[in-house]
Amino acid sequence: MLYWKLAWQSIVKNKLEYLPFMLAGTAAVALNLVIQLLIYSKGVQTLRASSSVxxxxxxxxxxxxxxxxxxxxxxxxxxxxxKQSEFGLFSILGMQKRDLIKISWRQQLINYMIVTVIGLVTGVLFSKLLLLLFIKLVGGNNFQLNIALGAIIFVMIFFALGFMLLLLSDIWVVWRLKTISLLQASQKGEREPKSHWLLFGLGILLLAWGYYISLTVDSPLKAMTMFFLAVIMVVIATYLLFIVASTIVLKTMKRHTNYYYQTDHFITVSNMLFRMRQNATGLASISLLTTMALVVIVTTVSMLVGQQDYVNKQFPRDIIMTNVANKSISENKVKQAAADNDVALSKMYHMEISNPITGYLTSSGHAMPLSGTAVTRADNLSDFLFMTIQQFNQLTNQHGETLAANEVYAYDRQGTFKNNTIKFLNQSYHVKKHLSKIDGVPSMQASMTHSMIIVIPSKTVTDKIGSAFNDLGENKQSISYTNQLLFDIKGSDKQKDKFLKTFKGEQNITVDSKSETMSVLKSFYGGFFFIGLIFSISFIMATGLIIYYKQISEGRSDKKQFDILQKVGMSHSEVKRTVKSQVVWVFGLPIVVAIAHLCFAMPMMIKILQLFGVTVGPVVYTTMGLTIAGVVLIYFGIYLKTSKTYFKQVARKY
Structure with a gap:
C-alpha cells in the first residue's frame, strides 16, 4: 500500500508537470480512437470509394x-x-532500486488508467461530431456510427505498450544511475557550448542544398522522388544551425562589450548561451513541428479547394463515352437511350484522339522511345497524344487552319515546352503554333509525367512515329485512335444512373461521368484533408507541450538566478523586461524559421500538388497566406499562455 501512496503523492505533488502530460496522452488516445471508429463506421464502409478511404x-x-x-x-x-531527483531522495532514505521500480510501475499504471479512461470517453463523445465532418467532406450520406469494441481494445492495447516503454525508460534510468546522480539530475547545469565552425558550414551547406532542390525542381515526378531527400537535408540542417549557429551568434554578441554589458542583454545572452545545447534542440523541434503543420494544412486545403476546378478541366462535358476500337459511337442510339430514360442531352460532339505513347523528351525538343537512358532520366518522361488538323478544326470551328507536311501545333498541358521544333527520332517538325488550350479537350491531366497533344497534318505522321517507337523502343508501343462522344446531361440521379448503365456493358465502350469522378475525388481529397487536420492538431499540440515544458524547466533554472540578481539591486521592472526579451527571442525564432522553410518548400509542393490535379494559382497562395496567419495566431496564443508560467516562477516574489 505504501508504494501506491508514494506513487500517487508524487503525481499530485508534481501536478504542474503531470497535468499537461496527461492532457497530451488523453488527446492522443482520443485521436487514435476517432480514426479507429471511422474505420469501423458503416458510414465510411458504404462510400463509393470506401476501400481507398x-x-x-x-x-x-x-x-x-x-x-x-x-x-x-x-x-x-x-x-x-x-522523478530522478525524487528517486534519489527515496534512495537516501533507504529504498533499494527494486523499490523505486515498484513505485514507478504503479505511477505508470495510474497514468495509463487516467489517460485511457478519459481519452476513450472523450474520443467516443467527439467521434460523432467528427464523423459528421468526415462524411460531409467525403460526400457520403450515411452518418451511422458504430462504437466498435475492436476499436476500443486496439487503442487500449496500443497505449498499454506505449506506457510500457515509459516504464522501461524509468527502469533504465534507475538501474543505470547512482544515488547521488539521481538526486542531482534536476540541478545538473549546462556548460558553455563550443563554436563548431565545421558543423556550422555543414548546416549551411545542407540547408542551401535542400532549398536548391526545391527551387530548381522542374517536374512533378522529380518533385516526388527528391522530396524526402530535401526534407532530410533541411531537418538535419535545422538542428545543426539551431545548435551551432545560435552559439556562434550569442558568442559574437558576448564579444561586443558595449552591447553585452547592458542589463537586459547581459542576462539574456549569458542565460541562453549556457543552456543552448539543450535549448537549441527544443527550439529546432518546435520549428520543424510548426513547419510540418504549415505544410500539411497548405497541401490538404489546396487539394480540397481545388478539386472542383480539376474535375471541370478534366471533363469539358458531363459525360465522356470512348470507343477504344475507334469506331464511331452512334448518336442516334445515345439519343434513343436518353429518351427511354427521361434524360435530356445537350452540347454533343465527337472527338478523335490517339492513345498516349511514352518517350523521353530532351531539352532540345528531341522525342525518343523509352530506353535505359530514359529510365535513368525519368523526370523527363513525356506522354505524346496526337490529333489531326481536321479534328482540331472541327473542335475549334477554325476551318481555315492548315498544316504542311513538316508542321505541327503543340499543346503542352504543363506549359513548359517552348521549342520551335520537335523531333521524333530522325523526323523534325516545325512547331507552327504553341496552343494554350484546345476547346473541348481536357486542359490538364494529373500525371506523373509531362504530357503533350501534337496536332498533325494527317494520320500518316503517326503511322511513321508509331512504327519507329515500336521498332526501336525497349517497351513495344503502338499508336491507335479512340473515338469519343462528349455531351451534357440533365435529369435526376436515378435517371442518369439508369441511362449510363445502358452502355456500361457494351464491348469496347467506356463511360466516364463528371459526377462519379467528383464523388470519388471528394472521398479521396476529403479523407486526405481530414487526416491532415488530425496531423496538424497533433503537431500543434506537440509544439504547445514542448513550449510549455521549456517554460517550466527554464523558469525553475532561472528562478534562483533572478533571486540573486534582485538581491544585488535589480529592479522588478528590469526583471520583467529581461524575461520578456529572452522569451521573445527564444520563441520568435522557430516560427520565423518555419515560415522560411514553408516558403522555400512551396515550389516543390506545387509540383506535387499538380499530380493531384491542383491548379497553381490564387487558390494555393491564398491558402498559404491564410495558413501562415492562422498558425502564427495559434502559436502566439500558446506563447502568451505558457509565458505566464515562466513569469510566475521567476518573478512570483517580486
Missing amino acids: IELLMFGQVVIGLLSVIFLLYTYSFLNKR
Whole structure:
C-alpha cells in the first residue's frame, strides 16, 4: 500500500508537470480512437470509394500512432529529471532500486488508467461530431456510427505498450544511475557550448542544398522522388544551425562589450548561451513541428479547394463515352437511350484522339522511345497524344487552319515546352503554333509525367512515329485512335444512373461521368484533408507541450538566478523586461524559421500538388497566406499562455 501512496503523492505533488502530460496522452488516445471508429463506421464502409478511404485512414492511424508514442516519450523526458531527483531522495532514505521500480510501475499504471479512461470517453463523445465532418467532406450520406469494441481494445492495447516503454525508460534510468546522480539530475547545469565552425558550414551547406532542390525542381515526378531527400537535408540542417549557429551568434554578441554589458542583454545572452545545447534542440523541434503543420494544412486545403476546378478541366462535358476500337459511337442510339430514360442531352460532339505513347523528351525538343537512358532520366518522361488538323478544326470551328507536311501545333498541358521544333527520332517538325488550350479537350491531366497533344497534318505522321517507337523502343508501343462522344446531361440521379448503365456493358465502350469522378475525388481529397487536420492538431499540440515544458524547466533554472540578481539591486521592472526579451527571442525564432522553410518548400509542393490535379494559382497562395496567419495566431496564443508560467516562477516574489 505504501508504494501506491508514494506513487500517487508524487503525481499530485508534481501536478504542474503531470497535468499537461496527461492532457497530451488523453488527446492522443482520443485521436487514435476517432480514426479507429471511422474505420469501423458503416458510414465510411458504404462510400463509393470506401476501400481507398479506409486505406487512407489506416495510413493515418499508423502515422498518428507513431507520433503519439514519440510525443509521449518526448514529453515524459521532461518529467524524468524531476522523478530522478525524487528517486534519489527515496534512495537516501533507504529504498533499494527494486523499490523505486515498484513505485514507478504503479505511477505508470495510474497514468495509463487516467489517460485511457478519459481519452476513450472523450474520443467516443467527439467521434460523432467528427464523423459528421468526415462524411460531409467525403460526400457520403450515411452518418451511422458504430462504437466498435475492436476499436476500443486496439487503442487500449496500443497505449498499454506505449506506457510500457515509459516504464522501461524509468527502469533504465534507475538501474543505470547512482544515488547521488539521481538526486542531482534536476540541478545538473549546462556548460558553455563550443563554436563548431565545421558543423556550422555543414548546416549551411545542407540547408542551401535542400532549398536548391526545391527551387530548381522542374517536374512533378522529380518533385516526388527528391522530396524526402530535401526534407532530410533541411531537418538535419535545422538542428545543426539551431545548435551551432545560435552559439556562434550569442558568442559574437558576448564579444561586443558595449552591447553585452547592458542589463537586459547581459542576462539574456549569458542565460541562453549556457543552456543552448539543450535549448537549441527544443527550439529546432518546435520549428520543424510548426513547419510540418504549415505544410500539411497548405497541401490538404489546396487539394480540397481545388478539386472542383480539376474535375471541370478534366471533363469539358458531363459525360465522356470512348470507343477504344475507334469506331464511331452512334448518336442516334445515345439519343434513343436518353429518351427511354427521361434524360435530356445537350452540347454533343465527337472527338478523335490517339492513345498516349511514352518517350523521353530532351531539352532540345528531341522525342525518343523509352530506353535505359530514359529510365535513368525519368523526370523527363513525356506522354505524346496526337490529333489531326481536321479534328482540331472541327473542335475549334477554325476551318481555315492548315498544316504542311513538316508542321505541327503543340499543346503542352504543363506549359513548359517552348521549342520551335520537335523531333521524333530522325523526323523534325516545325512547331507552327504553341496552343494554350484546345476547346473541348481536357486542359490538364494529373500525371506523373509531362504530357503533350501534337496536332498533325494527317494520320500518316503517326503511322511513321508509331512504327519507329515500336521498332526501336525497349517497351513495344503502338499508336491507335479512340473515338469519343462528349455531351451534357440533365435529369435526376436515378435517371442518369439508369441511362449510363445502358452502355456500361457494351464491348469496347467506356463511360466516364463528371459526377462519379467528383464523388470519388471528394472521398479521396476529403479523407486526405481530414487526416491532415488530425496531423496538424497533433503537431500543434506537440509544439504547445514542448513550449510549455521549456517554460517550466527554464523558469525553475532561472528562478534562483533572478533571486540573486534582485538581491544585488535589480529592479522588478528590469526583471520583467529581461524575461520578456529572452522569451521573445527564444520563441520568435522557430516560427520565423518555419515560415522560411514553408516558403522555400512551396515550389516543390506545387509540383506535387499538380499530380493531384491542383491548379497553381490564387487558390494555393491564398491558402498559404491564410495558413501562415492562422498558425502564427495559434502559436502566439500558446506563447502568451505558457509565458505566464515562466513569469510566475521567476518573478512570483517580486
